[in-house]
Amino acid sequence: MTPPELVRFAPSSRAVHRATAVLGIVCLVTAAALYLEPLAELVGRRNLVVDLHVWSGLALPAPALLGALARATRADFGLLNRFTPADREWLRRRDRRRAGLPVGKFNAGQKLNAALSAGGGLVLLGTGIVMAYGRRWPLDLRIGATFVHDWTAAAFLLLVLGHLWFASHDEDARRGMRTGSVPAGWALQQHPAWARGLLAAGSGEAAGMNPDQERVHHRANDLLPEERAAGSDDPEGEAAAILADSDEREDHPGAAPDTVLERRTSAEATDPLD
Amino acid sequence: MGDEGRPVGRRVVLGVLGLGALGVAFGRQLSDAEQRVLGVVGPRDFTGLTQLIPAGAGFRFYSVTGSIPRRDAATLTVTVGGLVERPRTWTLAQLAALPQSTQQRDFQCVTGWRVPSVQWSGVALPDLLDLARPRPDATAVRFTSFDGSYGESLTLEQARRRDVLVATALQGKPISAAHGGPVRMAVLPMYGYKSLKWLDRIELTAEVEPGYWERRGYDVDGWVGRSNGRGDDPT
Numbered sequence: 001m002t003p004p005e006l007v008r009f010a011p012s013s014r015a016v017h018r019a020t021a022v023l024g025i026v027c028l029v030t031a032a033a034l035y036l037e038p039l040a041e042l043v044g045r046r047n048l049v050v051d052l053h054v055w056s057g058l059a060l061p062a063p064a065l066l067g068a069l070a071r072a073t074r075a076d077f078g079l080l081n082r083f084t085p086a087d088r089e090w091l092r093r094r095d096r097r098r099a100g101l102p103v104g105k106f107n108a109g110q111k112l113n114a115a116l117s118a119g120g121g122l123v124l125l126g127t128g129i130v131m132a133y134g135r136r137w138p139l140d141l142r143i144g145a146t147f148v149h150d151w152t153a154a155a156f157l158l159l160v161l162g163h164l165w166f167a168s169h170d171e172d173a174r175r176g177m178r179t180g181s182v183p184a185g186w187a188l189q190q191h192p193a194w195a196r197g198l199l200a201a202g203s204g205e206a207a208g209m210n211p212d213q214e215r216v217h218h219r220a221n222d223l224l225p226e227e228r229a230a231g232s233d234d235p236e237g238e239a240a241a242i243l244a245d246s247d248e249r250e251d252h253p254g255a256a257p258d259t260v261l262e263r264r265t266s267a268e269a270t271d272p273l274d
Numbered sequence: 275m276g277d278e279g280r281p282v283g284r285r286v287v288l289g290v291l292g293l294g295a296l297g298v299a300f301g302r303q304l305s306d307a308e309q310r311v312l313g314v315v316g317p318r319d320f321t322g323l324t325q326l327i328p329a330g331a332g333f334r335f336y337s338v339t340g341s342i343p344r345r346d347a348a349t350l351t352v353t354v355g356g357l358v359e360r361p362r363t364w365t366l367a368q369l370a371a372l373p374q375s376t377q378q379r380d381f382q383c384v385t386g387w388r389v390p391s392v393q394w395s396g397v398a399l400p401d402l403l404d405l406a407r408p409r410p411d412a413t414a415v416r417f418t419s420f421d422g423s424y425g426e427s428l429t430l431e432q433a434r435r436r437d438v439l440v441a442t443a444l445q446g447k448p449i450s451a452a453h454g455g456p457v458r459m460a461v462l463p464m465y466g467y468k469s470l471k472w473l474d475r476i477e478l479t480a481e482v483e484p485g486y487w488e489r490r491g492y493d494v495d496g497w498v499g500r501s502n503g504r505g506d507d508p509t
Contacts (some may be wrong), residue, residue, distance in 0.1 A: 025412045030403045035451075037335050037381065040335040040336070040337075041335050041337075041342055041452050042341075043340070044337040044338070044339050044341055044342070045337070045338065045339065045340050046336050046337060046338055047490070081281050081282075081283035081284055081378065082278055082279035082280065082281055082283070082285055083279050083280055083281075083282035083283070083385070084278055084279035085279075085281075087279065104278075111282070111283055112286065114283065115282070115283040115284075115287050115290075116286060116290060117296075118283075118284060118287050119287040119288070119289065119290025119291055120290055122290075122294075123290060123291060123293075123294030126294065127298060130298075131489070135491070135502065135503055136503040137503070138449035139503070139504050139505045139506070140301070141298065142298060142386065143301055143302045143305055143386055144297065144298035144300070144301020144302055144304075145298050145307075146385075146386050147297065147298075147301035147302075147304055147305040147308075148294055148298050148301055151297070152294065152297075166341070167485055178390075180392035252399060
């Protein structure tokens with residue numbers, strides 16, 4: 001059976017990401033061709049490279065501004081902006097990825113990266129405008145702008161490299177940005193609060209469900225005795241989590257009994273009322 | 275759901291903007307301090323890592339064409355022509371046989387970077403002009419690069435200064451192709467764009483013709499500290 005899927009990014013958010021990535025890469029590549037001597041010697045054509053750099057830099061905020069017209073993307077911006085107590089916990093703990101924190105659609109690292117990239121991008125834009133168009137402005141202003149532009153660009157490059165490093169280690173996260181949807185199991189592990197919310201919102205809408213959602217819905221309404229006794233605020237979310245876990249255990253039946261992949265029957269489970 | 279939690283993202287953005295503004299306000303002092311440190315550390319750094327530090331000292335390579343123009347030093351000639359009585363052509367060896375001048379000055383780029391104490395050697399331009407004998411109607415000198423695009427001009431009065439060199443050596447060594455060799459101009463009291471690289475021809479003209487960057491807005495009289503809206507210390 002194909003694992004259940006959750007919609008993670010609307011087309012507008014993916015378009016913003018893609019356009020920003022293209023413009024950002026043009027900015028960084030042309031910057032390298034202006035700044036690094038061996039590359040500058042190889043490429044030359046200084047005025048053309050400067051024009052490309054300036055125009056892609058000026059255009060860099062445009063995708064995000066246009067994207068803000070779309071409700072789904074505006075909602076993503078809102079979620080990136082807000083830090084919950086779980087986010088603070090996430091930043092503090094070393095076992096942040098295994099601690100079972102109620103991480104939302106974005107984890108605190110992604111939120112921090114977004115905020116630092118936006119702030120750094122605006123600093124690069126402002127200082128870049130001074131450098132490109134301020135030839136008649138006070139010298140100290142231009143020296144200051146050049147100094148800040150150079151150092152901010154170096155920091156910005158580190159942010160981009162970090163972003164690419166994390167993306168290169170998470171195929172499902174990349175798929176979410178590329179196709180718009182992610183496996184529910186991945187979402188419940190990496191962004192459990194978001195995934196549960198989405199699955200709960202989908203409960204009761206059996207019509208139009210895909211087979212995976214149907215399976216979750218079925219599991220939520222067909223509780224084990226101990227589950228029925230304990231009750232639940234979020235049966236759909238728990239059902240999806242249980243199914244994702246069960247799929248994983250079916251994939252790895254030989255897993256040691258003291259791991260999260262242990263196998264036991266319903267009768268062996270602890271009675272929640274004890 | 276979007277209202278859950280505190281707007282830390284916005285505060286981080288504003289904080290970064292504030293830091294950026296502070297950096298611009300005190301950038302002159304910060305950048306001077308950085309240059310002082312690099313001036314001490316850089317020459318002792320045999321790893322070359324200081325080259326990677328942003329705003330680090332040293333020449334930056336600017337070319338308006340696509341690749342480094344290369345000419346064989348053995349066959350290269352430099353011509354002085356135009357409004358002169360005796361057009362002349364010199365090989366590198368013939369230039370070396372003329373009286374040589376060595377001068378040490380800071381090299382200042384109009385985009386802000388400055389390389390301290392650069393040593394140039396070559397023939398003072400007035401010596402070459404005297405040998406070619408400018409005609410009375412000549413008032414300016416035009417330089418042409420063999421890169422096919424770049425050009426520069428000086429008034430005849432500026433060109434007669436002893437600190438305007440037809441340079442054949444940089445820091446005591448033949449000038450590399452990347453630095454504009456085998457022969458380039460070194461107009462020491464002016465911004466770097468006046469010091470044309472890859473020198474091919476020198477022509478006397480009736481009036482000053484704006485050069486490559488001057489047609490794109492740079493001042494024709496490119497004195498360091500007194501042009502292009504800049505107040506750098508003179509070199």
